[in-house]
Amino acid sequence: MSAPLRIGNASGFYGDRRAAVREMLEGGPLDVLTGDYLAELTMLILGRDRAKDPARGYARTFLAQLEECLGLAHDRGVRFVVNAGGTNPAGLAEAVRTLADRLGLPTVVAHVEGDDLLPRAAELGFGEPITANAYLGGFGIAACLRAGADVVVTGRVTDASLVVGPGIAHFGWGRDDLDAVAGAMAVGHVLECGTQATGGNLSCFAEHPVEQLLHPGFPLAELHADGSAVITKHPGTGGVVDVDTVTAQLLYEITGARYAGPDAVARFDTVRLTLDGPDRVRLSGVRGEPPPPDAKVCLNALGGHRNEVTFVLTGDRVGAKAALARAQFEAALDPRPAELVWSTVGVQRPDADTEAGASVLLRAQATDPRAEVVGRAFSGAAVEMALASYPGFHLTAPPGGGSAYGVYTPAYVPQTTVPHVAVLPDGTRVDVPAPAVTSPLADLPVPPPAPAAPGPTRRAPLGAVARARSGDKGGTANIGLWATTDEGAAWLAAAITPDTVRALLPEAADLPVTVHPLPNLRAVDVVVEGLLGQGVAASTRFDPQGKAVGEWLLGRTLEIPLRLLPPDDGALP
Structure with missing residues (x-):
């Protein structure tokens, strides 16, 4: 088998560890460094950024990371594949070129576009969303890499495509190499959330020394031509890679055994994990199936406005205090918000040895289409109770104005209707055709549970x-x-x-x-x-x-x- 392609990750979300790019470049050999900056909520944030300024709409933290590390990446021959383009991949690509020119570094930049369906929202029956972005696959990324790009910027591709694309470019996979592509999808899913694959957010964290988990290293994969890989991290970095950490990330947000993407469906019920040495887990056996005919689309629309206040209830009679606070507050709301939700945090412990330990939080959260209904008048109604309510009355924060919120909705359109375009370093636009062979997506049949074995x-x-x-x-x-x-x-x-x-x-x-x-x-x-x-x-x-x-x-x-x-x-x- 040929030498593996070493693909690392340096971002699991917009706001992840800024130093991770440098850590990954300095920590050991890499061929490709990926960064996942997008989520449904992030697309909403970036969409609103671009609505205010058409030159924005991308993850600006990636530019800051590049400014510190582009020279280091150039010296080490590491290429970047990132979805930091958000709602404006062309804008970020141009900003990267400008940065490279200013730094005096010969950097070849390309980008992938076509995911933005907002101009066609009415035609496609989406209503009036703030953003509408289709999830693209890895073949556009591969075209950019094959054209010699050092930095490939995308908008809304699937998270796994950041690994699938380099695999396609390096190993020459085609549309028929479903098992290999599906294997890379599983690998991409493991890498996409950064340190969640190296001990972060691990339910069995207490089995590892605290010192080991203080600063987990970011993950990397040694990807092979058949789509199998070894999940690992740079030597000497913190965290841990074992079957638990990789299993945890494989199971994260998958909603079933068939993990669908625009290039293939990965059968997660076929994944096999085996230890391959300290901090090394081999991922193999993934079977692939043709992708679904439809592409998933992330829609974000304005849902209304929201606000909240939190009352602090201390000592005994918490139930009675909560009842009084609720009655007074609701009586003062005119008009009443369309939705008012109450919740409590904590349990009554009047004999606690600290005041915080003896307190319970009572939260009132409101949403309404009308901004004024949940603005300062809403939180101000709570402040006006300060001298007229339950004993020990206080709030966790001063009054504040409400804020707009968005609603995410998935939609589906035929892959053939989504333009998938690789914009090569010389400006050539290459259309990436939709897969010729597809299959409707269906959940695997769930067998009836086996009876539990007898015993005490x-x-x-x-x-x-x-x-x-x-x-x-x-x-x-x-x-x-x-x-x-x-x-x-x-x-x-x-x-x-x-x-x-x-x-x-x-x-x-x-x-x-x-x-x-x-x-x-x-x-x-x-x-x-x-x-x-x-x-x-x-x-x-x-x-x-x-x-x-x-x-x-x-x-x-x-x-x-x-x-x-x-x-x-x-x-x-």
Whole structure:
């Protein structure tokens, strides 16, 4: 097998560690350095930036990173592939050229465009969104790299395309190389969130020394021609790469066993993970299927305006204090907001040894189409209660004006209607044709759960035998659960049913729940539709992106076989 292509990651979101680009360039050899700067909410932010200034709309932090490190990348022969172009990839590409000229560095720049469907929103039946961007694949990136680009800037491609594109360019994959492309998609999914693959946000973090997790290194993959790879990190960097860290990221926000992209569908139920040495995990066996005929489109529209106030309730009689605060506050609201949601954080502990420990937070969150209804008059109504309400009254913040919020909605259009254009370094525009062979996307059939093996049980937290990683897809929460042994995985697959999930998570009691088994990963993937409302920008939920739903689930108790429980399982007496 030929030498692998070494692809690293230096950004998992807009706002990630600024020093990561330098760390990855200095840490060891690389061929390509990727950066993922986009999410549904980020597209909304960048879309509003561009609406204010047509020259904006891209992730400006990438330019700052390049200014510090472009010379280092040039000396080491590392190429960049980033989606930092956001809603204006052409603008960022031009800004990179200007920067390189100012630094005196010979840098060849290309970009990918065509994802922006906003000018065609009415034609495509999208209404009046703020942004409308199709998720593009990796073949446009590959065309730019083959034309000699040192820096490839994209807008809204799939996160995995940042790895798929370099794989196509380096190994010569075509549309028929579905297994190889699907393998690269799985690798790209592991790398896309940066240090989440090297120990960040890991549910079993306590199994590793704190010193090891203080400053996790960013991940890289040694990608092979067949689409398999070794996930690792630069020697001597912090964090850890093991089967748990890679499993956690594989399960993150996938919503089922078929992981769809515009170039292929990766069968995550075929992924195999094996240790390949310290901080090295081999990812192999991924089967690919033809991509769906439709491209996914990220729509962001103005949803209305929002505001919130948080009351602090201290000591005893918390329930009565909350009731008084709610009654007074709601009586003062005229007009009443279209949506007013109350929630509490914490439990009553009047004998706590600190005032903070003896306090409970009462949050009032409001949304309304009318900005004035949830503006300063809303928060001011809470301030006016200061001398006329429950004993110990105070708020966590002074009054503030409301803010606009967006609503993310996925849409789908035929891939053939989406222009996918590689703008090469010399300005040549190369149209990337849609895949000729497609297949409608469908979930794999979910087999009925196997009956649980007989034997004595004990009530204990799910976290005694399982690990978790959770996140969001719009208003849907995704929770990956996995075990570390075959026996634990068999129990998990039998025990975690939709009804079990609804019982453990009362907030999901009336919601659609699907559980997808992933036996190769000793895992199940749980999808709860509607748990997050209309998505992060519009959600009034305490955890609007569902990042901690998995941890909540691990803390819930159920009957677990004694044979699976460790001695210090935290089981209930």
